[in-house]
Amino acid sequence: MTAIEAAPMTTHPQTDTPTEGRTAAARSELGDFPTLTQRYQRELLAHCYRMSGSVQEAEDLVQETFLRAWKASADFQGRSSVRTWLYRIATNVCLTNLEGRPRRPLPAGLGTPDAMAGDALEENHEIAWLEPVPDAAVVVAERDSIRLAFVAALQHLPARQRAVLILRDVLRWSAAEVAEALDTTSAAVNSALQRAHAQLAGRGLTEETVEPDLTPAQQQLLERYVDAFWRKDVDAIVSLLTSEAVWEMPPFTNWFVGPDNIGELIDKHCPGGWNDMPMLRTSANGQPAFGLYMRMADGGFTPFQLQVLELDGSRVAHVHAFFDTALFAKFGLPDRLDDDYRPGDHPMSLVPTSPAPSAPSPAGE
Structure with a gap:
């Protein structure tokens, strides 16, 4: 059994000894694995995306999380909720995946801006770039926890600091809960969180809240x-x-x-x-x-x-x-639009505030 699979058997610092009823309920939830995956798929995808910065990687990491959970389900003793247990597995799956990998940047995180827009543009396909994630694919309680600026800033943190910050600040876990998930101490968690906050502040990341709706x-x-x-x-x-x-x-x-x-x-x-x-x-x-x-x-x-x-x-x-x-x-966007397409023709269109002008007349008319 791997360390990740064994983690649920460790006494959870923030819960009582599991009652027979709570354990039975958890085992019932684990017994219906298709429903379990549907219930937690989107929020675990958001978690793995914050850690990895890639939609494709996050999808693979969620699948690996469910596979490990299924293999370890017989040993689950109900000392935490199934949700917490899955997040512990997912976090450690992400940490393993990130070992030895460079961070996923955006261009603005690589250096100073270009002074002349008319100069030649340089492509680099060797860099694994940060990717956006479709809102429909994830469950996000607080939209600012998934915005690109935040996810891009996370990529500048060492992987374990990244995990600590996400578990503490986004998921609101206690230091003891994070320490158990990462097999460390509460003091080490608090120290890592302090360093992560300093790093993000140094990168100018604000704590603004994204409004839920556009004005x-x-x-x-x-x-x-x-x-x-x-x-x-x-x-x-x-x-x-x-x-x-x-x-x-x-x-x-x-x-x-x-x-x-x-x-x-x-x-x-x-x-x-x-x-x-x-x-x-x-x-x-x-x-x-x-x-x-x-x-x-x-x-x-x-x-x-x-x-x-x-x-x-x-x-x-x-x-x-x-x-x-x-x-x-x-993102569910079509791979082609017809030649006669005009703004407003597609359900995902925005109709312009004013109609597009008539086609310019050919020269000489």
């Missing part, structure tokens, strides 16, 4: 954003950004700060033109997101990039533009 002004902002891209109106796009807006787009290592730089980037490097770039609305990491499509030479629109937006009031403060088009399927 009417923010809804209008997103509609104008979709409309501006559909028309490739760079001035309109720039007008929607904050003065210190950030634009990053893995696998490109370049990243840019400020509306003027971002506008120049879109103007010089974006291949689309007028009515070439429709967007479909989705959500990622508790934030508004869009699948951006690009018109193809032979007709129709193909996936181009997945944008995850951070808003500051009624402006866009940060755009994470992911060029991994395999993400479209994970």
Whole structure:
């Protein structure tokens, strides 16, 4: 039996000796494993995603968690809830997976921003980049615990510090509970948590709370954003950004700060033109997101990039533009839009605040 499988047999510091009724109820829950996996799949996926920074890895880690739980279920003695037991297994599965692996960054975490948006862009496919996660795939009690800025900051922590911070600050476990899960002491847990907080503070991560719903002004902002891209109106796009807006787009290592730089980037490097770039609305990491499509030479629109937006009031403060088009399927976005598509034609569309202008007349007419 592995250390992970044996963990449930250790006396839980925050619970009494299990009663016969509680143990029977837990065994009944473990006996219906298909229902068990359905019940905890999404919240464990969120947990493994925070640890790994990858949707695909998180899915694999959750499956490994359930496999180990199934193998160890006969030894479960009810000294904690089944949920707590599963989180202990999942955490240790994640720690094993992270051994010897580099962190998953975003471009803004690699160095200083580029000064000139007109310069050549550099791709790096050797880096395992941080990925967004579809909101529909996870259960998140507090949306700020899954936002991209938080998950990206977590990747700068050593794996055990990362686990301690998530278990203490996100799941609200006691130091004793975390110590038992990680086979350490409460003093070591408190020390690791203090170091993790200092590291995140040093990276400028704020403790702001993400509002559960967009305001009417923010809804209008997103509609104008979709409309501006559909028309490739760079001035309109720039007008929607904050003065210190950030634009990053893995696998490109370049990243840019400020509306003027971002506008120049879109103007010089974006291949689309007028009515070439429709967007479909989705959500990622508790934030508004869009699948951006690009018109193809032979007709129709193909996936181009997945944008995850951070808003500051009624402006866009940060755009994470992911060029991994395999993400479209994970977000339930179609792999093609028909040539006659117009904003509003698809259930995931946002209708622009004003209709798109008529097509420009050919020169000479």
